[in-house]
Amino acid sequence: MLDRWLRNETDSELWDILASVALFSAIPYNYPILSALYHGLQGEPAIIGGWLIYGAVFAAMLVVGVRLLNTHIRIRAARFAFASLALFLTSRNLKSALLPDLKSVPVSVGALIGTIGVVLSYYACTRLTSWEFTRVRRAVLLIVFFGVVWPLVQICLSRPIRIQMANVFGKTPTAVLILDEMDSAFGEELKTAANSSRVSISEIAYVDSETVRAIPAMFGAYLGGSSWYCAPITLCGSSSEIFSFSRLAFDQNDDVHITGYWHPYCAASGWESCTQSKFPSTSAVDFAIELFLALPLINRVSAIRDKDVELGRQRASWKYLQEATMTAALRSVFWEIGGVLISHVALPHPPGPAPDSGIAIDYRANVHRASLFVRSVYQKGVQKWGSNFRLVVTSDHPLRRQFWCESTLYRSDPSCHLRTLRPSERSTGRVPWIVMGLPTPVESAPRSNQNIFLPVR
């Protein structure tokens, strides 16, 4: 049977089935597959294994479905599967190219586009000759292939970003803590906790309220208002900038140590030591199920998912990550040999220990945990290097109150519906820039957290 299929490429459904499997597997490529790889949401074996299972299950369903039909309809059915998948991918890519900020399309518009797609697919598989259809198929596969390869070519052609820490922080042992989601309103609390005699405390603007774009901007890559995962460990942005940690090069003489999460920091080069804390991984089968549930239409019906289990998992993974990022910072090789420690810590990023008591109380609890952590880091540095040690505390963005109020974690929080917040709950809309110990060679605080690791601001 396989022989017969292979011998007669233009007139068989095998190629349409194979091409459909390729297109179907391409649907979650950027998100959630590249996203999971980028953020370390799953271990690589679970991601690759889950993706293979997802593709194989679809292939099996398609083969069985098509084989059940009689020969005459079979070829059309296989063609139909391919044409509708091709149109789906085209419309989705057009949407993200033309309307990058639109998160989801209204159901009525989606239904209209879907109907047009079905009509076009039907037309393509009934009116086109075998040879014409084969050419369409080859062209579509070539375009999809090009779409996957092009960002990789771009990243190879892009100029590496060279970071020289000595120009920003001098030669003194310096720890830079990026406390995720730290509002400058709590700067005093951090300062008091560390109990430092030499401290300068400032509030600075932030460049983007999403960690995924704020951190690259600190290293000199401004991605614009929106970004997407366009190749392994690579982000493409609406500013037409493309950013990969693999193009980030630290000066080896600077003894840079990195500990962090949410970004593949260790893909950079020139560092002395590096730890990326990752989320606890699930199995390949679980990830495959996640991929199916994330499919369009199915994700609209995914209310079948147990929200309590989902919430419990979310809380547990963040708790794990918060501890892991603090431990990684305190165990860095930096504490033995000095240099510059850059530490991206998952605090006071919600959720905290008590999400049920509301976003304000829960966030305050995390700020408190963060301030205790700042104290441990400062004390450790002073014990080791005395007055030669410098600690810089800043953040990627302040608390995203709106975002958290809309999340399932705090949906029942009554304060989320209040228009006016108590003064203690209002955000300053800025992030802290606190320097404890020696002042930085660049005298004044930066205006914003953009380019803070570059010598020229």
Ligand SMILES: [Zn+2]
């Ligand atoms: Zn963040």
